[in-house]
Amino acid sequence: MTTDSSLLNSELELQQQEELYQQLLLQTVGKMQTENPDSKVIRPQPGMCVKTLAEPGKQKVFVNICQSNSVPLPPELSREELVELLQSEDPSGYRVPMSLGEPHTEIDNNSQGCTAYDVVVNQEFFQKCQTDPLFQQFVILVSLEGLENKYNLELSRDWKVLKNRKFLGSVSEQNIRTKGRPVIQELQPQDSFTATAQRPEFTLLVEPPAGDPEYLIAEIKLPGVPSSRSLVLDVGEDRLVLTARPSLFYLDIFHPFLADQKNSVAQYNSSTQILTVTMPVVSP
Structure with missing residues (x-):
């Protein structure tokens, strides 16, 4: 599939079409990963996957x-200290470094829509929580409090x-800070812009619906x-990042397919206010 500028919104002038294509110029995941040193x-x-309301x-x-070893290990905490901490009036004095991901919509076992959140903690600390039910309850508790x-x-x-089930949905990559943050603070996955922008509604469609996929279509x-x-749109092999300025929307998602970046195209319909991104799927 080749790029066809006529696919862009017919209401735009030729110059605006070219400008849109430049703004939606597809970039590699590697470049996106090195933007913030x-x-x-x-x-x-x-x-583990925790269900609640x-x-x-x-x-x-x-x-x-x-779990990830890229997240700092929290201060050493014995079981006796944990019991005292949970019994104290202010257990928040002990902080667990964690990365809190954006909410994403998933489908549960009853084919019903639901909301899922991803929390990442240190791998060594997680394994310790798996061997002791009290520590497991503690890491769940601090995860819920962090999301709240x-x-x-x-x-x-x-x-x-x-x-x-260890995970609902698909495991997504996360951006975590490597400098300038005390380890007891949350590792922020977003910058100041994305903190004020909204996550837009979107759907991912596979064509054809049955058989080997040929195209992955994102409607945002x-x-x-x-x-x-x-x-401004960036498309990687398995990642799509969209920014709508000024500070309106920000979307950063991973998908389970390998996309052909060079032959992907984007079309924005200003009447319906829907952006459609068509990405050819590369056969494994």
């Missing part, structure tokens, strides 16, 4: 607690650890974006 991209290992509407929430503080949530403490809703000139 004070952070790095990690792909955590699955750990978000109050007050009782919406189903899944927390994927993952960051996303203004209220999560039920009546949780359930899924026995036959961008209400309030008047034209394509405010969009």
